[in-house]
Amino acid sequence: MAQHNLGTVISFEFFRTITRRRFWLGTLAFPAAIAVILVLTVISNITTNSTADAQKSAQFSIAYTDDSGLITDQAAAMFGAHLVSDRQQGIDGVKEGTTDAYFAFPADTATETVQVYAADQGIFENGKYSAVAQEMISQSVLQKIGSSQLATMAQHAATINVTTFQGATEAGGLNSAIAPLLFMLVFYGLIMLLAGQMVNSTLEEKENRVTEMILTTLKPTTLITGKVITLFMIGLLQALVFALPVVIGYVFFRDALNLPALDLSHLEFDPVRMIAGFLILLGGFSLYTTTLVAVGAAMPTAKEAGSFIGVMMALIFVPFYVVGLVVSDPHAVIVEIFTYFPFTAPTTALLRNGLGTLGIIESIIVIAILFICAAAMLRLAVSLFQYGSISYTKKVPLRSILSRKGG
Structure with missing residues (x-):
């Protein structure tokens, strides 16, 4: 009798639960949500990768100075970059909005930092500046390749520091x-x-x-x-x-x-x-x-x-x-x-x-x-x-x- 009652309880509770519409709505909602999330994640990854690749060929106005003598005219023309006489002229152009970015290439790009000053476009979008600066170096090296030093430089990324501006004011970044x-x-x-x-x-x-x-x-x-x-x-x-x-x-x-100690001044x-x-x-x-x-x-x-x-x-x-x-x-x-x-x-x-x-x-x-x-x-x-x-x-x-x- 006890087993019969147990079976009755189990059968009643089981079928009462699975015949409710909200049970199936709740049950199917989870795998449906996971499927949507997986699709969105794939789209997110594809878009993120394509956006990062596109930054290397991004088009914006560029001024530059080159203390290294490394940047070739062909590489500069590839990105529409023009040479300016000094650093201050390049920075002023960015602050005044006449130029999107200014690249200051040091005497030795293998050991010194490339300084980039540019208009602030948001944390991720600002990545295009360092990507293009690196690509200018890489293209110049490929055009001048012929020594072991240049071959080594072609295989290693330069150190690039990006400073962005909102108008004439330096942007805070992170x-x-x-x-x-x-x-x-x-x-x-x-x-x-x-x-x-x-x-x-x-x-x-x-x-x-x-x-x-x-x-x-x-x-x-x-x-x-x-x-x-x-x-x-x-x-x-x-x-x-x-x-x-x-x-x-x-x-x-x-x-x-x-x-x-936390330094909140920054x-x-x-x-x-x-x-x-x-x-x-x-x-x-x-x-x-x-x-x-x-x-x-x-x-x-x-x-x-x-x-x-x-x-x-x-x-x-x-x-x-x-x-x-x-x-x-x-x-x-x-x-x-x-x-x-x-x-x-x-x-x-x-x-x-x-x-x-x-x-x-x-x-x-x-x-x-x-x-x-x-x-x-x-x-x-x-x-x-x-x-x-x-x-x-x-x-x-x-x-x-x-x-x-x-x-």
Whole structure:
């Protein structure tokens, strides 16, 4: 009898589970997502490699001085480079915008550094300058080949230092990317820490069967808005609590912990990128908070809501599967989709903002999308919570909510 009952339980639970549509949606969503990610990764790698190769033949205006006498007229003509009388003339041309780049070839390119001064085009795009400078050397060597010294030089890359300018001001490069990229780190930390609490903020009342009682004294909009604001405050508090021991440890116990001294003087704080990063962080956090609050309002139990939390967590990591493409070709179609799709926008936009490839207009569009979607999701969360107050044991059908709102 016991075995018969066990078989009955197993059969009932198994077939009840596999006959649910959401079981197959959740089950098939994972391999489908992996397949899409693999395709995107392949495209990313191909594009990254082709972009790196294309940098060697990139066309831009070049001025140069040659103390080595190595650069041939043919090699200079190949890249449209023209000789200038001195270093200062070449640098001034870059600052004034009359020349894209200036190459200063030293007396011995095998042992001394080639100095490159150029217009800032973004962290990855700036790589074309050193690539072309190296190619000019390689082409000149190939044209003059005939001695063992030149043969050795042809086989080894020169040391090249690139200095870029935004107008007449020297660009920060990687030093200007560190500060705005911290917003992405904060975004990930807050979502990972608070995702469960966001969902449970509305689930607790439903599971405790006190929703209807609460709604007799509070408007749904007031209640949900209050919960969202509270989550913002909790997130800020947790961020401060986690940061405080690190700051105290570094300031007062750096020597005892053998921590290296941090030189922050080299960091660049671009006000435009910092403001954009903060607003993208705020908009992204608002969207994810209101979405997860809406999930909690729609689901009857935390178990039912768990699968949706997994999907939301996956969305913030998806852009990292094409990070090579985000860096190498930030205006590729896939990157643009990730930049403007609300649930991948925070990660992609924060990464591009940090790297300096997100323009002001693009930033404004992304920020507007995030806040508009967050406001729409807040309204949906209010409706789901209101109608879900009488649906304790089953999830709230989204279609019926939308049809009522439309009506």
